[in-house]
Amino acid sequence: MDVKNDSSVKIAIQTADFNLTDEVDLLEKQNDEDGAVVTFSGRVRNNNLGKKVSGLFLEHYPGMTEKSLHSIIEQAQQKWQIGRITVIHRIGQLKVGEQIVFVGVTSKHRQDAFSACEFIMDYLKVSAPFWKKELSDGVESWLEAKQSDEAKAKLWQS
């Protein structure tokens, strides 16, 4: 479901996969004032903490997820000069190798786009209400939040 699709911000929480080329096209289309396009995409890897992983289940808090992503994007817009922003996060059952998350940012110059993209991912990690359940050797277990993610997000406050 797409929550808000004005000309500059796209947020989507969806079970469906996304296409990187299509998303970059959307960021660039009729946007000749921005020279920089920075994107991040995250996928399900086949290992975690020394264990073999065969898949993930992603749960979220409908409503609050979109609200928190909007708030993260607003903070990024206040900190840097940004043209367009796209954030896509998948939910439900995902296999190894499947895409989970996409963040794309355009700006006139590269530094604002790099910083905003990293900031959005760092804050998404610690404040957007998503939870991963990992499937490993036939056993399902909820992942624990990492201290290192908290520490990374805090760095933006200094």
Next chain:
Amino acid sequence: MIKVLFFAALREQLGSDQITIHVEKPATVADVINALLALNPQWQTAFSQSMLYAVNQNMVSKEHPVNCGDEVAFFPPVTGG
């Protein structure tokens, strides 16, 4: 009345995703927890874990006020991305 939601590991531990409760005002998130535990003493262990609180879909502290009609949510630290 207050609508209370639980997510992820907490939801599974409690065996409940939603409950409606009444708390005397003025109330805070901490009062909601106390009311939940008074109704369900077996939830004590689950509620002693590290968790986050949201009121009307905004992350808040335990001291945040809660009013009639609010949506209060309890969940484990988030692990998306």
